Amino acid sequence: MAQTKADIRSFYWRDDTLHILDQRRLPALETWLILDSAAQVVDAIRDMCVRGAPAIGIVAAYGVVLSARTQTGKPMALQQRAILADMDSLAQARPTAVNLRWALQRMRYILEQHSPPSVAALLAEARAIHRQDIEQNQRMAAAGSALIVPESVVLTHCNTGSLATGAHGTALGVIRNAWRAGSIRRIFATETRPWLQGARLTAWELARDGIPATLIIDAAAAVTMQREHVGWIIVGADRIAANGDVANKIGTYALAVMARHHGARFMVVAPSSSVDMRIPDGGHIPIEYRDHEEIWKAAGLESPLPGIDARNPAFDITPAELVDMLVTERGIIEKPGRENMAKMFENVG
Numbered sequence: 001m002a003q004t005k006a007d008i009r010s011f012y013w014r015d016d017t018l019h020i021l022d023q024r025r026l027p028a029l030e031t032w033l034i035l036d037s038a039a040q041v042v043d044a045i046r047d048m049c050v051r052g053a054p055a056i057g058i059v060a061a062y063g064v065v066l067s068a069r070t071q072t073g074k075p076m077a078l079q080q081r082a083i084l085a086d087m088d089s090l091a092q093a094r095p096t097a098v099n100l101r102w103a104l105q106r107m108r109y110i111l112e113q114h115s116p117p118s119v120a121a122l123l124a125e126a127r128a129i130h131r132q133d134i135e136q137n138q139r140m141a142a143a144g145s146a147l148i149v150p151e152s153v154v155l156t157h158c159n160t161g162s163l164a165t166g167a168h169g170t171a172l173g174v175i176r177n178a179w180r181a182g183s184i185r186r187i188f189a190t191e192t193r194p195w196l197q198g199a200r201l202t203a204w205e206l207a208r209d210g211i212p213a214t215l216i217i218d219a220a221a222a223v224t225m226q227r228e229h230v231g232w233i234i235v236g237a238d239r240i241a242a243n244g245d246v247a248n249k250i251g252t253y254a255l256a257v258m259a260r261h262h263g264a265r266f267m268v269v270a271p272s273s274s275v276d277m278r279i280p281d282g283g284h285i286p287i288e289y290r291d292h293e294e295i296w297k298a299a300g301l302e303s304p305l306p307g308i309d310a311r312n313p314a315f316d317i318t319p320a321e322l323v324d325m326l327v328t329e330r331g332i333i334e335k336p337g338r339e340n341m342a343k344m345f346e347n348v349g
């Protein structure tokens, strides 16, 4: 049996700096950025050098460590004020993924335990957030892959693998494990317009791991479900509301509607750090609208044509009633709804 490759790590802390694999350049170039200030981390998240809900939460936590390092030696009151200001900028770098706010809340708690701020304690917490995310992904991958029967055909959207998390991935972690267990016959990955997370990042991760997959354009999902006996659509989440509604990459909602029509089952894989129990339903989840330029560039254009506007929502909301399984590190919820969500996540944000 071929040896399993170790999971990619797309960011790590070394020599008091944060090293990030620049996802804008993949798969053509593997360029590493070395960041030494919170402002650089804000830019890296906003510009999508690093993306994926769990990944941006962890990286933001390391951003707080960088902020505290920069303040060392300054008057105590100024230190905490400056770090809190950096935390605000980090929180605003991307609005939809709640993991960002969740990780910053954990860092804020540690910040408030020490006066003056302790860089060592903040670094220990950022490392713990990172380590726990990887452990949770392993747990979800084991639980989710056990739901997949032999000879299954699966379809995934966006990138939810090692690049989007601490390592291994959420939805892609489930697919990795199920592939290694021999339960998957074929994997379809959507290209994920306009940023092409599927075509560039998921394809890169799977190719690197020697896992074969078929890339399709987003608009080919329906015909693929109609003709290829797709059994599962498996996706991640950026935020899950208290009633089980799921915010995820634009196009996820369409896949869920199509899955219901074609009898495919719909699995969402996400850690509890993606659950926001303060948000009653998907209608209250802030949706990020990104620059129109992403659409023009994907079409090979330098600028918009006269009189043509564009709209570029980066996420959509899949109603809970279209979700068959929600896989988290705490366990699996079949048909998520207000009651079973409250039971499993009563002590989450």
Ligand code: MRU
Pocket: 051, 052, 053, 054, 097, 157, 158, 159, 160, 161, 164, 165, 169, 170, 171, 197, 235, 236, 237, 238, 248, 249, 250, 314
């Ligand atoms: O805009 P992105 O690339 O950050 O969007 C990523 C997604 O939508 C993922 O599906 C989600 O963050 C879950 S990743 C484990």
